[in-house]
Each structure stands twice: as structure tokens, then as C-alpha cells.
Amino acid sequence: MRFWRRRRREAELEEEVRSHLEMAARQRVEHGADEGEAARAARREFGNMGLVKETTRDAWGWGFFDRLMQDLRFGVRMIAKSPGFAAVAILTLALGIGANIALFSVVNAVLLNPLPYPEPEQLVALHESKPNFETGSIALPNFQDWRKDNRTFSMMAISRGYWFNLTGLGDAEQLRAEFVSTDFLPLLGVKPVLGRMFVEGEDEIGASPIVMISEGLWNRKFGGAPDVLGKAITLDGRSYTIVGVVPASFNLQVGYFRTRELYVPLGQWNNPLLKSRAGGLGLHGIGRLKPGVTIEQGRADMQRVTEDLAAAYPEADKGIGATLLPLREQVVGNVRVLLLVLLAAVAFVLLISCVNVANLLAVRAMARAREFAVRAALGAGQGRIVRQLLTESVLLAVAGGGLGLLLAAWGTKAALQRLPQGLPRASEVGLDGRILVFTAAISLLSGMLFGLAPALRISRPNVHDTLKEGGRGAGGKKHRAQGFLVVAELAMALVLLIGAGLMIRSISALWSVNPGFDSRDILTFGVSLPPSMKGANADGIRAALREVQRKLETTPGVQSVSLSWAAVPLSSDDEDLFWLDGQPRPASENEMNWTLSYVVEEDYLKVMGILLEHGRFFTAQDNERAAHVVVVDDVFARKFFGDQDPIGKRVNLNSKGGMAEIVGVVGHVKQWGLDSDDKQPLRAQLYFPFMQLPDEAMRLSATGTGVLARLDPHVPGTADAIRTALKRMNNDQVMFSVQTMEEIIADSLAARRVSMIVLGVFAVLALGLASMGIYGVISYVVGQRTREIGIRIALGAKRMEVLRMVLREGMKMTVLGVVIGFLAALALTQLMASMLYGVSATDPLTFAGVAAILMIVALVASYVPARRAMRVDPIVALRYE
Amino acid sequence: MAEKRERYQNRIELLQGTLDLLILQTLQWGPQHGYGISVAIRNHSGELLQVDTGSLYPALHRLEKQKWIKAEWKISENKQRAKYYRLSATGKRQLTKERSKWSQLSDAIAGVLNPEQR
Numbered sequence: 001m002r003f004w005r006r007r008r009r010e011a012e013l014e015e016e017v018r019s020h021l022e023m024a025a026r027q028r029v030e031h032g033a034d035e036g037e038a039a040r041a042a043r044r045e046f047g048n049m050g051l052v053k054e055t056t057r058d059a060w061g062w063g064f065f066d067r068l069m070q071d072l073r074f075g076v077r078m079i080a081k082s083p084g085f086a087a088v089a090i091l092t093l094a095l096g097i098g099a100n101i102a103l104f105s106v107v108n109a110v111l112l113n114p115l116p117y118p119e120p121e122q123l124v125a126l127h128e129s130k131p132n133f134e135t136g137s138i139a140l141p142n143f144q145d146w147r148k149d150n151r152t153f154s155m156m157a158i159s160r161g162y163w164f165n166l167t168g169l170g171d172a173e174q175l176r177a178e179f180v181s182t183d184f185l186p187l188l189g190v191k192p193v194l195g196r197m198f199v200e201g202e203d204e205i206g207a208s209p210i211v212m213i214s215e216g217l218w219n220r221k222f223g224g225a226p227d228v229l230g231k232a233i234t235l236d237g238r239s240y241t242i243v244g245v246v247p248a249s250f251n252l253q254v255g256y257f258r259t260r261e262l263y264v265p266l267g268q269w270n271n272p273l274l275k276s277r278a279g280g281l282g283l284h285g286i287g288r289l290k291p292g293v294t295i296e297q298g299r300a301d302m303q304r305v306t307e308d309l310a311a312a313y314p315e316a317d318k319g320i321g322a323t324l325l326p327l328r329e330q331v332v333g334n335v336r337v338l339l340l341v342l343l344a345a346v347a348f349v350l351l352i353s354c355v356n357v358a359n360l361l362a363v364r365a366m367a368r369a370r371e372f373a374v375r376a377a378l379g380a381g382q383g384r385i386v387r388q389l390l391t392e393s394v395l396l397a398v399a400g401g402g403l404g405l406l407l408a409a410w411g412t413k414a415a416l417q418r419l420p421q422g423l424p425r426a427s428e429v430g431l432d433g434r435i436l437v438f439t440a441a442i443s444l445l446s447g448m449l450f451g452l453a454p455a456l457r458i459s460r461p462n463v464h465d466t467l468k469e470g471g472r473g474a475g476g477k478k479h480r481a482q483g484f485l486v487v488a489e490l491a492m493a494l495v496l497l498i499g500a501g502l503m504i505r506s507i508s509a510l511w512s513v514n515p516g517f518d519s520r521d522i523l524t525f526g527v528s529l530p531p532s533m534k535g536a537n538a539d540g541i542r543a544a545l546r547e548v549q550r551k552l553e554t555t556p557g558v559q560s561v562s563l564s565w566a567a568v569p570l571s572s573d574d575e576d577l578f579w580l581d582g583q584p585r586p587a588s589e590n591e592m593n594w595t596l597s598y599v600v601e602e603d604y605l606k607v608m609g610i611l612l613e614h615g616r617f618f619t620a621q622d623n624e625r626a627a628h629v630v631v632v633d634d635v636f637a638r639k640f641f642g643d644q645d646p647i648g649k650r651v652n653l654n655s656k657g658g659m660a661e662i663v664g665v666v667g668h669v670k671q672w673g674l675d676s677d678d679k680q681p682l683r684a685q686l687y688f689p690f691m692q693l694p695d696e697a698m699r700l701s702a703t704g705t706g707v708l709a710r711l712d713p714h715v716p717g718t719a720d721a722i723r724t725a726l727k728r729m730n731n732d733q734v735m736f737s738v739q740t741m742e743e744i745i746a747d748s749l750a751a752r753r754v755s756m757i758v759l760g761v762f763a764v765l766a767l768g769l770a771s772m773g774i775y776g777v778i779s780y781v782v783g784q785r786t787r788e789i790g791i792r793i794a795l796g797a798k799r800m801e802v803l804r805m806v807l808r809e810g811m812k813m814t815v816l817g818v819v820i821g822f823l824a825a826l827a828l829t830q831l832m833a834s835m836l837y838g839v840s841a842t843d844p845l846t847f848a849g850v851a852a853i854l855m856i857v858a859l860v861a862s863y864v865p866a867r868r869a870m871r872v873d874p875i876v877a878l879r880y881e
Numbered sequence: 882m883a884e885k886r887e888r889y890q891n892r893i894e895l896l897q898g899t900l901d902l903l904i905l906q907t908l909q910w911g912p913q914h915g916y917g918i919s920v921a922i923r924n925h926s927g928e929l930l931q932v933d934t935g936s937l938y939p940a941l942h943r944l945e946k947q948k949w950i951k952a953e954w955k956i957s958e959n960k961q962r963a964k965y966y967r968l969s970a971t972g973k974r975q976l977t978k979e980r981s982k983w984s985q986l987s988d989a990i991a992g993v994l995n996p997e998q999r
Contacts, residue, residue: 016964019964055938
């Protein structure tokens with residue numbers, strides 16, 4: 001309807017203007033002019049008819065929308081007219097925008113919104129600080145006193161991961177569980193889908209066994225039936241009553257905490273050390289500060305509490321404090337640097353693709369100069385032409401953005417599967433409103449960005465000259481702006497290349513680090529004995545484990561095998577306290593020496609390929625009936641014995657049955673990771689024979705013992721064969737947590753590897769785009785100067801000189817780009833210093849190498865059009881004009 | 882003042898809003914089409930004010946939108962269809978307002994320019 005009205009007004013305006021002209025002409029005729037002359041004079045007096053109509057239409061007040069539609073229609077037509085240009089531009093933008101969306105969706109989930117819980121700023125992570133360890137495990141009795149004595153927390157909770165063996169409900173399986181204190185889930189604002197939370201007192205030792213299950217497990221095992229409440233499930237052979245279902249939307253990875261399938265009150269943990277104030281059981285906490293309390297006030301309060309405890313229990317608590325960290329930090333942690341570096345990189349890619357499209361548009365605008373001159377002559381104002389051009393470029397950007405969104409949605413999913421497991425909240429990454437807004441904003445912005453410069457330049461045409469020249473602009477100045485764009489592109493590409501180069505150097509340095517063992521063909525997994533073994537005495541369990549061990553050894557494809565307890569390199573750590581023989585027992589545990597502790601069997605060295613430096617390793621005779629022996633690593637030997645031979649020396653192990661003799665020295669293993677092991681305070685390593693574990697520890701190992709096995713690489717499917725073999729021994733005996741050692745190492749490098757790959761992809765993309773840019777500009781310059789080159793050749797210029805002249809043009813831009821890129825890189829690579837290994841952020845070799853690559857690529861990109869210039873036929877060039 | 886030359890300089894820049902006043906005043910004498918309005922303003926100003934069509938037509942359409950003037954198609958004295966504008970009731974009121982505003986303004990300017998006559 002509006003459209004119809006508009007048609008009518010348009011016609012009326014047309015007629016109004018015509019009648020004006022006719023009347024003016026008639027009057028002139030009445031004054032004696034001849035008709036033709038009168039009409040021309042009336043027209044001249046009237047002025048620019050198009051412009052008058054245009055400004056009059058403005059007065060109707062519906063101009064904006066109409067003109068937008070008009071511009072859009074026209075823009076679509078113009079774009080459709082040159083599909084090749086449009087395809088290149090849209091694809092370039094889709095890559096740039098898509099990469100940004102993909103990364104933004106990750107940043108959105110991880111950095112911007114890391115804690116989807118009520119009042120996240122009140123949440124802190126809690127640890128016990130020990131003399132050599134800031135974020136140590138909290139002893140339950142200490143925690144209970146913290147909870148009772150603090151004045152700044154509204155809630156406090158601790159938890160610890162655990163594996164439960166579930167039986168009696170289909171196949172036996174190991175389930176990931178978390179032991180929690182009462183307030184853990186309420187503290188995070190979790191509301192059960194069904195049933196209730198744990199209430200006060202239910203986490204006490206000796207309370208009746210209850211459990212909350214995850215929504216996933218509820219659906220999987222109970223079909224989501226509401227009558228699950230009050231039912232019992234059998235975990236580690238004991239019956240637990242289900243009291244509630246935890247929603248699937250509850251998803252948290254922080255520190256050691258993960259979302260699990262089962263939540264069990266901490267008091268159910270059958271571990272005698274739980275009651276010990278000195279126990280290091282891997283319990284870590286979270287707390288919610290009271291409203292308005294700052295973390296500093298919380299720290300001061302906890303200092304008071306822990307000092308009081310140290311005074312009351314000097315034996316266990318001397319030197320023990322509390323560490324409070326904002327939970328947000330804990331969640332986001334190290335990935336922040338990674339994501340910020342990637343974000344900077346991806347922004348560069350977008351800028352480069354914008355610059356490229358701007359260049360395409362500029363070249364196209366030159367070709368369209370005549371069109372714009374004509375439009376200006378017909379009464380289009382400058383603003384109108386700029387708007388038309390901007391509409392076109394925004395149209396391109398929106399198309400690119402839409403395509404980019406599709407690419408991103410697909411690409412993010414693909415990329416996340418390769419991301420480090422430790423990336424917090426990775427599962428939350430997805431498209432949401434914020435990302436759509438981001439896409440729209442970034443598309444419009446880039447449309448403006450790459451469209452504005454050419455639009456402004458072209459919209460002030462010298463109508464007269466352009467029309468006369470037939471639209472062939474005269475070289476010179478016009479390509480300078482494009483030259484600057486290309487310089488900027490080259491500089492940005494250089495920065496990205498340097499970033500990627502530094503990452504590649506870091507990773508290769510890391511891969512060549514010797515971890516101290518041979519990581520190939522090692523399988524790690526856990527075995528839990530059937531729940532019926534739970535009540536057995538230590539000897540019974542030793543016998544059962546020996547049988548498991550024998551079974552594993554005879555499984556085809558297994559070369560050697562060792563049970564393992566405590567630490568596993570790069571995967572989990574465990575510590576022991578000791579003092580040297582001949583010294584008095586230290587007054588408190590905190591004055592004892594610390595060592596990493598590995599509890600393994602005689603074949604461990606064979607499995608791991610660790611070097612025996614001196615003395616001997618364990619044998620089958622180092623069993624529960626023999627005298628206790630230990631093996632230490634060279635770091636331990638040097639630290640505690642200096643130049644003396646440690647063999648034959650004895651150490652007092654605080655929690656492993658006292659005095660043991662050192663019988664061998666082995667090579668150091670990079671427990672803490674390939675990169676940071678050297679910088680860790682705790683590096684001494686001690687090996688203890690598995691079968692000599694004290695009885696209470698041996699009983700605990702029934703519910704889950706680690707196994708390391710060296711497999712024959714030529715026998716496929718050994719992991720499945722092991723699983724079958726274990727199951728055949730007993731249906732309720734489960735293999736779990738299967739991982740190869742190479743996977744463990746790869747995981748430890750995952751963040752770096754991902755950033756290397758992403759930076760590398762971005763850098764190659766940037767290099768490609770930049771070389772396209774330089775190719776385009778040189779081609780354009782050559783095209784513009786065809787005639788000049790023709791004259792030069794006709795006047796006797798050597799073709800090689802022409803080639804050199806054009807190449808010089810390209811090299812000038814490249815060198816400038818490299819210089820600017822160097823300066824930018826010097827500043828920007830500092831950002832990623834913490835991600836580098838074995839290479840400085842200003843590594844000269846990387847800088848020089850990357851600059852060389854860029855120069856060569858730029859040279860090739862300008863060589864192609866330069867050859868064309870060299871082959872210019874002077875006759876053709878001159879006749880053409 | 883070199884009046885002759887000034888005249889062919891084609892126009893004195895109209896103050897913002899004065900064109901509206903002139904149009905309303907012109908229509909006071911009866912309905913008129915766009916060309917007629919421009920001729921009338923030129924004649925009544927002693928050829929001093931020449932209204933640019935690029936300002937006149939947008940102004941007419943704006944005034945029409947504000948309902949100060951009404952438009953209808955009529956046959957002119959030359960048997961030609963033309964769009965005639967006439968003053969509406971609110972337009973008349975607006976004209977009174979604009980006139981008094983204008984005389985205040987011109988008094989004020991005259992006062993500033995010739996302070997001794999006060």
C-alpha cells in the first residue's frame with residue numbers, strides 16, 4: 001500500500017515539475033523567445049532536476065527506508081553482474097569473519113562467561129598452603145575447623161574425585177564419582193532435577209550411605225523414571241540410596257574438580273587417613289564469601305584461623321596456611337594467554353581480509369569511475385554515492401558474515417574435538433545470541449571498514465575529466481592508497497608468521513626434550529578388583545593383584561607390565577615424607593623432606609624404558625616378606641647425598657612402614673611436563689616396591705590400581721584383549737581410564753599444539769591473502785602503466801630494466817611491510833612469551849627466516865605481473881590508446 | 882550598494898525559515914502553483930529574491946506534510962493541469978505567528994544596526 005502511494009506521489013512530483021517547466025517556457029514565449037530557446041532557458045533556470053526531485057522526496061520523510069531498499073536492489077544487481085569479484089570478496093570475508101566467530105564463540109564460553117553460577121565474584125578456590133606447595137590438599141579435620149571458625153564465608157566445601165565400581169545394574173562398570181562435603185553443590189547454586197541435596201551431617205564419617213546421580217546416568221540406567229528416588233545402587237559392593245538427581249546443565253571443571261556421574265558424601269570414603277590432620281588426600285575446596293567481603297578480607301580471616309590451628313596442633317599444622325584464589329582465575333587459568341593470542345591473530349586475519357576486499361573494491365571502483373561521474377552529473381550528491389557504495393560493501397560483508405557463520409559453526413565443532421581436555425567449559429561452546437550479535441556487528445563493521453576508503457575516494461570524481469578521459473584513470477597517485485593497504489597487509493602477515501614460527505620452534509624444542517622414558521607403545525589404565533574383594537585382607541588382595549598381573553603378562557601383545565600406585569609421569573602425582581637415616585625424627589611433618597613417590601613393580605623400568613644408572617632395580621624377591629628397599633632418581637641422589645654414593649644408605653619413610661634401603665639409582669623422569677619440570681621445586685623421585693605397600697594402603701588399592709604395560713606395536717587390539725581377559729577372570733572386575741602414554745604427553749602439549757596449528761593456519765591464510773594483495777596492486781600498476789612502459793621500450797629500454805623497475809615497486813612495499821611488521825612483532829610477541837619454550841620472544845632466527853619467506857613470496861607475487869610488463873609490445877601498447 | 886549587480890547574483894541567501902514565511906504570505910493572496918509562487922516572490926522582492934527550485938519544492942512538500950498548506954490539482958488559466966497550493970486554517974495561524982516573529986527579528990536587527998535612533 002505504501003508502495004502504491006509512493007508510486008502516485010512520484011508521478012505527481014514528475015507532473016508538478018513538468019508543469020513548472022512548461023509554465024516558465026510559455027512565459028518566455030509570451031515575452032518573445034522562440035519555443036526551443038524558451039524550453040532550454042526554463043530548464044537551465046530550474047537547475048538540476050534529479051537533485052530537486054531527490055531533495056523534495058526527502059521532505060516526504062520516508063526517504064531513508066526507500067532509499068535503502070533502492071540501494072540494496074541496486075547493490076544486489078551490481079554484485080550479481082560481476083559474480084567472480086563477488087565470489088572472491090565474499091569468500092575472503094567469510095574466512096576472516098568465520099575465523100573470528102569461531103574463536104569468539106570459544107572466548108565467549110571460556111573467558112567472558114566462565115562461571116555460570118549465581119554471584120560468581122564471591123566464589124573462591126581453597127587450598128592448603130604448605131611450605132613448598134601453595135595449592136596443597138586440605139585435610140578433612142582442618143577443613144572442618146576452617147568451616148567452623150571462619151567469619152567471612154557463607155559456605156565452604158571440599159571434594160575429591162573417585163572411581164566407583166557399579167554392579168548389579170547391567171554390565172559392571174567404573175563410574176566417575178566425586179566425594180563432596182554437604183555444601184558443595186548448594187554453594188554453586190545447583191538445584192536437583194529430582195529429589196534433594198545432601199543436608200548437614202550427612203557428610204560425617206559413619207553416616208548412612210546415600211548418593212546423588214547425574215541426569216545422564218539417571219537417563220542411561222533408569223530411563224529417567226521418577227521412582228528412582230529411594231532406590232539403592234551397589235557401589236564397590238555396598239548399597240547406596242539415591243536421594244537426588246543433579247541436572248546435566250551443571251558442568252564445571254575447576255582445578256581438580258570435574259562434573260561426575262555420582263556424588264557421594266565425603267564421609268563414605270573408606271580411607272583411614274581421612275581422619276588425619278596431616279593426610280594429603282587430594283581434597284580441594286571451594287568457598288563462597290559473604291556478600292560484600294573481599295578476597296583480601298577472606299585471606300586475612302583464614303590466616304587467623306590457620307594460625308590458631310597451627311598453635312593448637314603444631315605436630316600437623318605448623319606452617320600450614322590457606323590459599324584463596326578467585327575461582328574465575330582457577331577456571332580460566334592458563335588458557336587466557338592462549339585465547340588472547342589467538343584472538344589477536346584472528347583479528348589480524350580479519351583485518352587482512354578486509355584490506356584485500358578494500359583493494360578489490362578500489363580496483364573495481366576505478367573501473368566504475370565513469371559510472372559514478374555520470375551519476376554525479378545526473379544529480380547524485382556525494383553522500384548518496386558514498387551510501388550506495390557502502391551499501392554494496394556491507395551487502396558483501398553480510399553475505400561473507402553469513403557464510404562465515406556456517407563455516408564457524410562447522411569449524412568450531414571440528415576444532416574443539418582437538419582441543420586440550422583441560423579447556424574449561426568447552427562443552428558450552430556453541431552459538432548463542434551474543435555470537436549472532438557479534439557476527440552482525442563484525443560484518444557491518446568490516447563492511448564499513450573496507451568500503452569506506454574506496455567510497456570516499458571515488459565519490460569526489462572530477463566529473464569533467466573522468467567523462468572526457470573515458471574512465472581510464474591516469475596512474476600515479478591513485479595506487480598509493482592501495483600501496484599502503486598492501487604494506488599494512490604484509491606487516492600483519494609478518495606478525496602472524498613470526499607468531500606461528502615461534503610456536504613451531506617451541507613445539508619442536510619440546511618434542512625433542514627427553515622425558516626420561518620411552519613414551520611409545522605404553523598403555524596406562526586402571527583395574528578395580530571385584531567388589532567381593534573389598535572386605536579381603538591385604539594378603540588376599542596381594543594374591544588377587546598378582547593373579548591380575550600374571551594374566552596381563554600372558555595376554556598376547558603385552559611385552560611387560562607393572563602395577564602402579566601413586567604418581568604416573570605427566571598424569572598424576574603423589575608425594576612421600578621422609579627423613580634420612582641417622583638424623584633425629586623431625587618435630588613435625590612439615591620439617592620432613594618431600595619426594596615424589598612411585599609405587600611400582602620389578603618390570604617398571606622395562607615398561608617405561610627408564611635408564612638404570614647405578615645399583616639394581618626391584619626384583620620379585622622385594623616382596624611383603626622381604627626388607628624394605630627403595631630406588632631413587634639422580635636428582636634425589638644429588639640433592640640428598642651430593643657426591644656420596646647413595647646405594648646402601650637408608651631413608652625413613654613416614655607413611656610407608658619406616659626404614660628402607662636404597663638399592664639403585666635411575667634416571668630422572670619429567671614428572672611435571674616436558675616444559676616446566678626443570679622449574680618445579682619438587683623434583684626428587686623415589687620408587688617403592690608395590691608388594692611392600694603397608695596393609696591399609698594395599699586394601700585401598702582393591703578399588704582401583706593403576707597399570708602400565710608396554711605393548712608390542714605389531715599386535716593390534718591389545719587394549720581390547722586386556723579388557724576381555726580381565727573380564728573373563730571376573731565379570732565384576734573392570735578396566736577403566738585407558739590412555740596411551742603418547743596421548744598423555746600430547747595432552748600436556750595440547751594447548752601449545754593447538755595454538756601452533758591455529759596460528760600456522762592463520763599465518764598461511766594471511767600470507768596467501770597478502771600475496772594476493774601485492775599481486776593485485778602490481779598487476780593494476782602494470783595495467784595503468786602499459787602505455788608508459790610501451791614508450792620506454794620503444795625508446796630503447798631493456799626488457800630486464802622494465803622487469804626490475806616493476807619488481808622494485810613490489811619490493812619497496814614489501815620492505816616497508818617487513819620493517820613495520822618487525823616493530824609490531826617485537827611488541828606483540830611479548831604477549832605469548834609464557835607459551836614459548838626454548839626460544840625467546842624476539843628470536844632472531846625466526847624473525848629473519850620469516851622475513852625471508854615473506855620476501856620470497858612477495859617477490860613471486862610481483863614477478864608474475866612484472867613479466868607481463870616486460871612482454872609489453874610497444875606497438876600494441878601505443879596503438880591501444 | 883551595487884544593486885544592479887546584486888540582482889544578477891541571483892539570490893540573497895534566505896535566512897533559515899524565511900522561505901516558509903514567504904510561501905505562506907504568497908498563498909495569503911490566493912491559491913497558487915509552485916512556478917507562480919517563485920514568480921510572485923521574485924516580483925514582490927523587486928527581483929532581489931530568486932527562489933531556488935531545489936529549496937522551493939522541498940519546502941512546499943514539507944509545509945504540506947505539516948498541514949499548513951493544502952494541495953489540489955486544478956486547471957490553470959492556460960488550460961494546463963497544475964498543482965495548486967492554498968493556505969489551511971492552521972497555516973493562517975502559523976503565518977500570523979511567523980510574521981510577528983519576523984517583525985520582532987527585523988526590529989531587533991535594526992536596533993542593533995542603528996543604535997542612535999533609539
